[in-house]
Amino acid sequence: MPPPADIVKVAIEWPGAFPKLMEIDQKKPLLAIIKEVCEGWSLANPETLALQNADATNFYITEKNRNNIKNGSILRLTTSAAQMALQLHERIQSSSMDIKLEALKDLANSSRDITFAQEFINLDGISLLTQMVESGTERYQKLQKIMKPCFGELLSFTLTAFVELMDHGIVSWDTFSLAFIKKIASFVCKSAMDTAVLQRSLAILESMVLNSQDLYQKVAQEITIGQLIPHLQGTDQDIQTYTIAVINALFLKAPEEKRQEMAHILAQKQLRSIILSNVIRSNKPINDEMAHQLYVLQVLTFNLLEDRMMTKMDPQDQAQRDIIFELRRIAFDVECESNNSGSIEKRKSMYTRDYKKLGFINHVNPAVDFTQIPPGMLALDNMLYFARHHQDAYIRIVLENSSREDKHECPFGRSSIELTKMLCEILRVGELPSENCHDFHPMFFTHDRSFEEFFCICIQLLNKTWKEMRATSEDFNKVMQVVKEQITRALTIKPNSLDQFKSRLQNLSYTEILKLRQSERMNQEDFQSRPILELREKIQPEIMELIKQQRLNRLCEGTCFRKISSRRRQDKFWYCRLSPNHKVLHYGDLEESPQGEVAHESLQDKLPVADIKAVVTGKDCPHMKEKGALKQNKELLELAFSVLYESDEYLNFIAPDKHEYCVWTDGLNALLGKEMTSEFTRSDMDTLLNMEMKLRLLDLENIQIPEVPPPIPKEPSNYDFVYDCN
Helix, strand or coil, X not given: CCCCCCEEEEEEECCCCCCEEEEXXXXXXXXXXXXHHHHHCCCCCHHHEEEEECCCCCCECCCCCHHHCCCCCEEEEEECHHHHHHHHHHHCCCCCHHHHHHHHHHHHHHCCCHHHHHHHHHCCHHHHHXXXXXXXXXXXXXXCCCCHHHHHHHHHHHHHHHHHHHCCCCCCHHHCCHHHHHHHHHHHHCCCCCHHHHHHHHHHHHHHHHHCHHHHHHHHHHCCHHHHHHHHCCCCHHHHHHHHHHHHHHHHHCCHHHHHHHHHHHHHCCHHHHHHHHHHCCCCCCCHHHHHHHHHHHHHHHHXXXXXHCCCCCCCCHHHHHHHHHHHHHHHCCCCCCCCCCCHHHHHHHHHHHHHHCCCCCCCCHHHHHHCCCCCHHHHHHHHHHHHHCHHHHHHHHHHHHCCCHHHCCCHHHHHHHHHHHXXXXXXXXXXXXXXXXCCCHHHHCCCCHHHHHHHXXXXXXXXXXXXXXXXXXXXXXXXXXXXXXXXXXXXXXXXXXXXXXXXXXXXXXXXXXXXXXXHHHCCCCCCCHHHHXXXXXXXXXXXXXXXXXXHHHHHHCEEEEECCCCCCCCEEEEEEECCCCCEEEEEEECCCCCCCCCHHHXXXXXXXXXXXXXXXXXXXXXXXXXXXXXXXXXXXXXXXXXEECCCEEEEEECCCHHHXXXXXXXXXXXXXXXXXXXXXXXXXXXXXXXXXXHHCCCCCCCCCCCCCCCCXXXXXXCCCCCCCC
16 A cells, blocks of 8 residues: 655754654654754754755755655754854854854855755844955954965955845845945956856846846946956956856946946957957857847947937938948949039939939939838948948949849849848847847957948849849849848858858859758658548647647646746746646646646645636736746747736746647646647647648558557567678
8 A cells, every 4th residue: 555645754963863764744843853853863952953955956955845855865953053053153154264164165055055044144144244355354364464365265255155145035135235236346357366256256247237227327437348357368267257247237338328338448458359269269168147138238339320220310410321331432433423413313313313214213312211110220321331341242233233134123222221121130139138049149249340241242142142033122022032042141150250151152153052942842741632631631630739738737837937036046946837737727836946837745835727717828917917027038028928817916937948838738728628829739739730730641441450569579589680791
């Protein structure tokens, strides 16, 4: 007979004693269990003791997380979190350096546990640590010459404990003094600083900037980009990662008017070339966190183009019109005529003719072409850059097209405007960086004007593809679709340089794109005849029911969801799952990401499905309306959904990925009797429907299909028939 579900068999350790095997009744209070364990070892004062996991985490067992204990777990009887916090609070103030150092080591390790962290914070432990950093370092520095390793360790463990405690989100970042900020900034600005101290200091500065606009102002006054740059020139990738993270945080939180100024400073300090040579082209492989920070920097850099992208051209602005005159002058090698040269009608006619050759839609007043946003003035900026920096290619394209028949002409002006808009869409200019994306492109770090150079390569590609397709003006949109496909396919290989990107595009000619399309099309059966369409319609409800059952089964298994915080390095989790009878949602907080499913019994909260009124997604979710600009990015909106119940109560979710988002929104809609409309449902429907169609259309005449799979044959008596190739 299996043991009751509430009984868990564990081993419990105590220093100096043999481990004890015992059965824990999960219905009993935890204090009663600890008392029972203490009696077995004849230990006094059970109220000062507690149980914790005897693994790498050493997390305390509490009434909240006790249901995570599994059969076979090894626990340890130890000092309670409150008692441990009190002891460490006293020991870190010891006058003995050795005692202080050991205490800070223990504190840094224990602070990862939220149970201990809460107790230590209740003793005003954060204030104590900040005071030690502010005032204690001067005293330690007197000893630094004779005890340099000890000083570095003391400070390192102090800052590590501080970071771990703050990552629990119990204390607000706005509570810290300017003296503390100055001290942390001074550790970053010093040329020779202990690596661990530097790493923690950079992490603290990043969190300060991201969590408080007031602290951003203070940090920005204390530290400059020039003081951060040297940390990128070292070989420690963790230090480099934290440094770029601080730069990104300062960039992200800077007011709109200061971002261009900051970008100018970054260019002056040659940040791009330093990152290229010391990070991207270093001998070490780039880890995920570094890839994410490079991606964020790439996005923030391209977002500087948003202002020009969303600025309409003013047809009355003479300075802006002069740019168009400059394009005409370079293309046709003409100087601006004086007002007295020829009649006004003659000059207008000449301008109209030249603007037509340049490919503008409005031949009379091309400024009107740039009133469309996006791409606005950004398109004109790109055209001028191309004309000035790639003059030969620019003149060749304009003259080539002006010598063709009107219908075969590739309009340079119109093409440039649409291409700029397309490139902004591909690079997602104007969107905030995604939290989990690592999609940076090394080639964009190889040039100070990478977007403009990217445009110059692509406009030449467009002209080449136009000729290969023998396109006419009616084919403009088709050409743009092919060019977009060429660019996106070339970007997938992550070229290391713009030249590599250009070479890849050379291999992706229009003919090659047609071959790739044909090859992909051949992998998909085309069922378009009427009898087959009727069969598909007949099968579809069965497949939809199958998908519905799969979604509900996945909800029964449950999913671990992440709580959103401004720091990416310390995640908080909660778990939600549907009961097997599909009537109740069980959910509750977790201290760490679980390995496998979490039992219903360990999830404290319940929500009856009958109480659910609606499921809302994206911007309609209350937790998306509450979040600040940092979190209001497209990716989070695409993964957010909320369950509305009772009057105005919500259960808010951020799915770990798009697949889980679709599974949960589909499953919840199925529970409410609504249609499942996610893109994964459509994809699953297509896949399963095509498989079923192929099975039903197989030529199975006179072929007996068994009800059960054939038996696996017995192993042979020997393997003498096997030929050894060696």
